[in-house]
Amino acid sequence: MSGPRVRGARELEVSVTDARGRRFTRRESAGLATWLRDAAPARARGLVSIALVSDQAMRRLNRTYRGVDLSTDVLSFPAGPGQPPGRSGPGAEPLGDLAIALGVAARQAREWGHSLRIELRILALHGLLHLLGYDHEADRGTMTRTEDRLRRRAGLPAGLIARVRRAGPSH
Numbered sequence: 442m443s444g445p446r447v448r449g450a451r452e453l454e455v456s457v458t459d460a461r462g463r464r465f466t467r468r469e470s471a472g473l474a475t476w477l478r479d480a481a482p483a484r485a486r487g488l489v490s491i492a493l494v495s496d497q498a499m500r501r502l503n504r505t506y507r508g509v510d511l512s513t514d515v516l517s518f519p520a521g522p523g524q525p526p527g528r529s530g531p532g533a534e535p536l537g538d539l540a541i542a543l544g545v546a547a548r549q550a551r552e553w554g555h556s557l558r559i560e561l562r563i564l565a566l567h568g569l570l571h572l573l574g575y576d577h578e579a580d581r582g583t584m585t586r587t588e589d590r591l592r593r594r595a596g597l598p599a600g601l602i603a604r605v606r607r608a609g610p611s612h
Contacts, residue, residue, distance in 0.1 A: 453478045453485045460494040477565050480595040487536035499542035514545045515564040517571035539568035555598055563597055
C-alpha cells in the first residue's frame with residue numbers, strides 16, 4: 442500500500458475480539474484492525490467488529506444463519522437489513538460484524554503458501570466488502586473487481602473470489 446490514508450470524517454472503526462468479545466491478543470491478529478481501516482474502500486465507515494472464533498463456533502454460526510452444517514472461513518453479519526453503511530465519529534453506527542474461523546484460516550494459509558496473518562487480512566477484506574453490500578454471487582463481477590483492486594493495492598495475494606474460481610466452490 443502506498444501509505445496511510447487520511448480518512449477524516451469517513452472513519453472506519455474496527456475491533457478484533459475472541460468469540461466472547463474479549464480483545465484478541467494473539468500475534469497473528471496484531472495490526473489487523475489498523476490494516477483493515479487503511480485497506481478499506483473510502484466509503485467504508487462506521488463500526489466493524491471482527492470475532493476470531495474456533496472452527497466449532499463457526500460451524501454453529503454457519504448452521505444457525507445459513508443452514509449449512511460445516512465450518513467456513515468468514516461470515517458477515519450486516520448491522521441490519523436494508524440499513525446503509527454506518528456513520529463515524531461519536532455515536533458511530535455499526536456497519537456490522539465479521540466472524541473468522543482461525544482453524545480454517547490457518548489451513549487455507551498453509552494451502553496457499555502464506556502466513557496466517559495474511560490470510561486473516563484476506564478474509565477480513567472479503568467480509569468487509571459483504572458488509573458494504575457487495576455480493577459476488579449476484580453482482581456480475583463488481584465485488585470481484587473491487588476485491589482485486591483493494592487486494593493489489595494492499596499487496597495481498599489472490600483474494601477469496603479468485604481462489605474459489607481456481608479451486609472450485611467451498612466458500
